[in-house]
Amino acid sequence: MRFWDILLMSLSSLWKRRIRTILTVLGVVIGTASIVVMISLGLGLKRASLEEMEKYGSLKSIIVSEKDSYESDEEEGGRANKQTLVHLDDSVLESLRGIEHVEYVYPELEAEVMLLAGGYTCYTSVRGVPTKDMELIGLELAQGGLPEPGDTQLKFVYGNSVIGEFYNEKTGHGYWFDGTMAPVDLMNDPMICIFDAEKYYNFIWGNADESGNVAMPKKYMINAAGVMAGKVEDYNSNSNLIYCDLDLLKALLKKEFRGKAIPGQPTTISGKPTKEIYYTNLVVGVDDMKNVQNVQAQISQLGYSAESNAEWVESMQGQSNYIQLALGGIGAISLLVAAIGIANTMMMSIYERTKEIGIMKVLGCDMRNIQGMFLMEAGHIGLLGGLIGVALSYGLSFAINHFLGVSQMGIDLEGASSISYIPFWLSALSVAFSVAVGMAAGFFPSLRAMRLSPLAAIRNE
Amino acid sequence: MATTPVISVRDLYKIYRVGDSRVRALDGVGFDVQKGEFCSIVGTSGSGKSTLLNMLAGLEKPTKGKIVIAGEHMEKKNENQLVAFRRKHIGFIFQSFNLMPSMNALENVALPLTFQGVSRKKRLEMAREVLTLVGLEHHMNHKPTQMSGGQQQRVGIARALVVQPEIIFADEPTGNLDSRTSAEVMELIRRIINEQNQTLVMVTHDDHLAGFADRIFRISDGRIVDIRVTGNAKKDLTRKQH
Ligand SMILES: Nc1ncnc2c1ncn2[C@@H]1O[C@H](COP(=O)(O)OP(=O)(O)OP(=O)(O)O)[C@@H](O)[C@H]1O
Numbered sequence: 256m257r258f259w260d261i262l263l264m265s266l267s268s269l270w271k272r273r274i275r276t277i278l279t280v281l282g283v284v285i286g287t288a289s290i291v292v293m294i295s296l297g298l299g300l301k302r303a304s305l306e307e308m309e310k311y312g313s314l315k316s317i318i319v320s321e322k323d324s325y326e327s328d329e330e331e332g333g334r335a336n337k338q339t340l341v342h343l344d345d346s347v348l349e350s351l352r353g354i355e356h357v358e359y360v361y362p363e364l365e366a367e368v369m370l371l372a373g374g375y376t377c378y379t380s381v382r383g384v385p386t387k388d389m390e391l392i393g394l395e396l397a398q399g400g401l402p403e404p405g406d407t408q409l410k411f412v413y414g415n416s417v418i419g420e421f422y423n424e425k426t427g428h429g430y431w432f433d434g435t436m437a438p439v440d441l442m443n444d445p446m447i448c449i450f451d452a453e454k455y456y457n458f459i460w461g462n463a464d465e466s467g468n469v470a471m472p473k474k475y476m477i478n479a480a481g482v483m484a485g486k487v488e489d490y491n492s493n494s495n496l497i498y499c500d501l502d503l504l505k506a507l508l509k510k511e512f513r514g515k516a517i518p519g520q521p522t523t524i525s526g527k528p529t530k531e532i533y534y535t536n537l538v539v540g541v542d543d544m545k546n547v548q549n550v551q552a553q554i555s556q557l558g559y560s561a562e563s564n565a566e567w568v569e570s571m572q573g574q575s576n577y578i579q580l581a582l583g584g585i586g587a588i589s590l591l592v593a594a595i596g597i598a599n600t601m602m603m604s605i606y607e608r609t610k611e612i613g614i615m616k617v618l619g620c621d622m623r624n625i626q627g628m629f630l631m632e633a634g635h636i637g638l639l640g641g642l643i644g645v646a647l648s649y650g651l652s653f654a655i656n657h658f659l660g661v662s663q664m665g666i667d668l669e670g671a672s673s674i675s676y677i678p679f680w681l682s683a684l685s686v687a688f689s690v691a692v693g694m695a696a697g698f699f700p701s702l703r704a705m706r707l708s709p710l711a712a713i714r715n716e
Numbered sequence: 717m718a719t720t721p722v723i724s725v726r727d728l729y730k731i732y733r734v735g736d737s738r739v740r741a742l743d744g745v746g747f748d749v750q751k752g753e754f755c756s757i758v759g760t761s762g763s764g765k766s767t768l769l770n771m772l773a774g775l776e777k778p779t780k781g782k783i784v785i786a787g788e789h790m791e792k793k794n795e796n797q798l799v800a801f802r803r804k805h806i807g808f809i810f811q812s813f814n815l816m817p818s819m820n821a822l823e824n825v826a827l828p829l830t831f832q833g834v835s836r837k838k839r840l841e842m843a844r845e846v847l848t849l850v851g852l853e854h855h856m857n858h859k860p861t862q863m864s865g866g867q868q869q870r871v872g873i874a875r876a877l878v879v880q881p882e883i884i885f886a887d888e889p890t891g892n893l894d895s896r897t898s899a900e901v902m903e904l905i906r907r908i909i910n911e912q913n914q915t916l917v918m919v920t921h922d923d924h925l926a927g928f929a930d931r932i933f934r935i936s937d938g939r940i941v942d943i944r945v946t947g948n949a950k951k952d953l954t955r956k957q958h
């Protein structure tokens with residue numbers, strides 16, 4: 256039998272029972288539309304979260320730090336770790352530069368700092384980065400500029416949230432406590448900085464240090480170079496930090512903590528400070544997001560702790576894949592119901608046509624052709640339902656994006672204007688899927704039709 | 717003339733099991749049918765006529781015995797092969813016409829050609845030709861519901877003829893028609909058999925209609941009890957009987 260004839264026969268049979276066909280198709284329409292809309296919501300969510308993450312701009316960089324000594328203790332059995340524990344210095348920096356796909360490496364040195372300004376105090380971190388590499392961080396400034404090469408004085412670039420950290424020395428209240436902003440002008444007010452906070456508190460509380468002295472630590476007057484753009488509440492990875500030149504910071508720390516261990520710096524076994532000041536982190540910039548994991552693995556292999564947003568992105572994406580799967584699963588239930596509807600319709604059709612099928616078999620219609628006819632019928636129900644369902648989904652998706660506006664969802668999705676998003680592959684895949692579901696549902700009925708006895712045609716009803 | 721018979725049946729048994737009892741629907745049947753011969757099978761109700769015909773047409777499996785049609789052993793074929801065999805070699809005329817209600821006369825006649833994979837143009841042309849032969853040139857576009865019983869059965873006959881089968885089977889082809897129409901249809905069948913040298917095996921319980929055939933097999937309780945050659949038979953066929 257010719258393919259075209261099988262097709263025409265199955266179509267004419269659908270047409271003959273068009274009311275039932277329409278009802279069955281309707282089930283598939285609802286099933287397909289619910290899957291597509293559910294998945295489109297998941298996809299919209301995923302896209303929005305990726306756009307949100309991209310705002311942080313650092314999806315292509317890896318933060319390298321020293322491996323936690325506890326970790327290596329366990330791994331190495333405690334004895335060998337003194338040698339294997341490698342601190343971050345310029346030679347490490349150079350070796351990381353040699354890794355393939357690495358575009359740049361710059362060091363970071365972090366220290367704690369206390370800021371005092373007109374009765375207000377703030378306790379935060381200062382991060383030194385070589386002035387020449389500061390452009391790479393991608394800071395957006397509202398006031399001032401970055402430190403200039405050749406500066407001889409340490410200058411601070413304040414994060415936009417730092418101002419919120421100031422609290423009144425007497426009341427202890429600050430912005431995060433009661434919403435009153437400290438009257439401090441970071442850009443222009445003279446800022447008194449204390450790096451040795453321990454000594455400061457010892458002085459305040461009157462405790463003597465090892466040498467029996469109760470002395471005020473040195474106060475440094477440090478000017479601002481700039482302030483980052485953004486409101487106090489606008490969080491990003493830099494908003495709580497103060498940036499400054501690394502070499503100047505290093506020199507200052509060396510002077511300030513002469514003969515003492517610097518907080519956050521490695522010490523020798525006996526607790527004595529090491530000779531050198533090591534970097535807190537090395538920031539490795541990779542040429543492409545897809546190479547991040549690979550480079551990260553290589554760095555970990557070298558014995559450092561390496562972290563990147565690639566993991567975060569991946570876990571976020573994994574999470575949204577789960578959400579999507581769950582949403583798709585909910586939609587799939589209605590398609591399953593529709594599939595049962597198809598199977599039912601096909602069974603009915605076969606019961607009604609028992610005699611007709613018998614006649615065809617007596618007249619020599621190939622059994623596989625009979626099966627083909629019924630499979631095609633079921634497949635067409637799936638196809639029609641799938642096509643209309645996808646069309647309906649586009650309509651629903653439009654309605655969702657249009658009427659359930661972004662603002663109503665309470666998420667701030669700048670640029671990501673759609674909650675529901677149907678890519679072409681999704682619509683193509685779901686049409687194919689509903690055809691497959693239709694044919695699967697029609698498979699057992701079609702087997703039954705194929706196996707019906709030709710004698711049904713002979714017997715008089 | 718030493719032609720091999722179109723149908724050759726030997727030692728054919730069909731035993732149905734109904735609960736604990738066994739029904740011997742066919743109880744050792746054997747006969748030959750020559751090319752161009754018109755045989756009718758008569759017998760009382762329940763004697764096994766339909767069972768015999770169904771087995772000849774490959775619609776049922778024999779319990780035991782040999783059926784050779786057009787040189788092929790029917791009892792050795794599986795269902796798929798039987799369908800394929802019917803498609804190529806066998807025409808079938810039903811008692812209740814069994815036309816497809818949604819198709820007109822022309823499409824109904826062309827249906828078996830569709831199963832053979834003949835192109836639409838060619839099969840409609842062939843169907844038109846055969847419908848003219850059975851005298852329905854003015855009813856080609858009529859649906860079954862728009863035709864009388866006699867006309868419907870003529871469409872049924874045309875449908876059996878259109879594939880130019882080796883052999884045609886008919887189970888009480890006039891069973892649903894009144895006696896005058898029955899006679900007309902039988903005359904038509906007889907004329908076509910003669911003109912086209914077709915082979916036909918027909919089941920009937922009407923002795924008068926059986927008389928249109930060349931030979932009459934009488935069946936009783938699953939056995940052939942009598943074979944009678946009528947005056948219609950051509951001489952060369954008569955001579956060959958045993
Ligand atoms: N499927 C079956 N199962 C059990 N017994 C059957 C079956 N088909 C036929 N028989 C029995 O076989 C015997 C022959 O039946 P068959 O239909 O061949 O009779 P027939 O000669 O065609 O009768 P009629 O003239 O009434 O059509 C009957 O006794 C019938 O009861």
Ligand SMILES: [Mg+2]
Nearest residue numbers: 765766767887
């Ligand atoms: Mg019968």
